[in-house]
Amino acid sequence: MTRIDSLLVATAVAIAPLTALADSPNGVKTLSPPGAIKPTGTWNLGTRAGDFVFIAGMRGIDPATNTLVAGDEARVRQAFLNMKLIAESEGATLQDAVRLVVYVTDMYRFRPIANKIQEELWGNGPYPPRTIVEVDRLNQDDILEVEGTFYAPAKK
Structure with missing residues (x-):
């Protein structure tokens, strides 16, 4: 193996763990x-796309059973807590919500209740900017679904 071949293999091995973390060619995880x-x-x-975390619409689903929580207030709270858990998994807090x-x-x-x-x-x-929309059905x-965008600077 030539020195150049060795460098190419070493480079490929070094970047493989970095590219394995990304789910898209542009690094969206x-x-x-x-x-x-x-x-x-x-x-x-x-x-996660760069410094932002985008969370899908969360509903009042109990993660332990993957079923809806009983009671309106408990269900709304669970929807927000489900969103919070995902944000925190990427280093964001509720105060980092941008929308x-x-x-x-x-x-x-x-x-x-919301x-x-x-x-x-x-x-x-302070509260993040929020849009609330009445829909015919979820x-x-x-009864409620909440989605959020959070600022969470990527670790360098």
């Missing part, structure tokens, strides 16, 4: 941290 819910279709819980989108099936019933849970989790704020006839 899919997320599935321990303790999170299990996706039930053709979607991932979230992705939330909340979908509810009844604005008058569920927006006040506000209450956000106050519990974020304290007195998967499994659920």
Whole structure:
């Protein structure tokens, strides 16, 4: 083996672990941290792209059973906690949220619960920008879904 061949092999071996971490050619990494819910279709819980973490719509699913939590307030809280777990798995906190989108099936019933849970989790704020939208229906006839974008600088 020539010196150049040795360098090429050494370089390939050195970069292999780095490229194995990326799920896309541009370094977008899919997320599935321990303790999170299990996706039930053709979607991932979230992705990291550079310094940002994008979390799919989370619902009030108990990660231990992968079934909906009973009770409106408990279910809304669980949806936010599911999002929080994924954000924290990438080094972000709730204070690092740069945008939330909340979908509810009844604005008058569920927006006040979402506000209450956000106050519990974020304290007195500041709160991230949030869009809340009433929709006709959610998967499994659920009541709320929350998605978030978080700033979490990648470790250099």
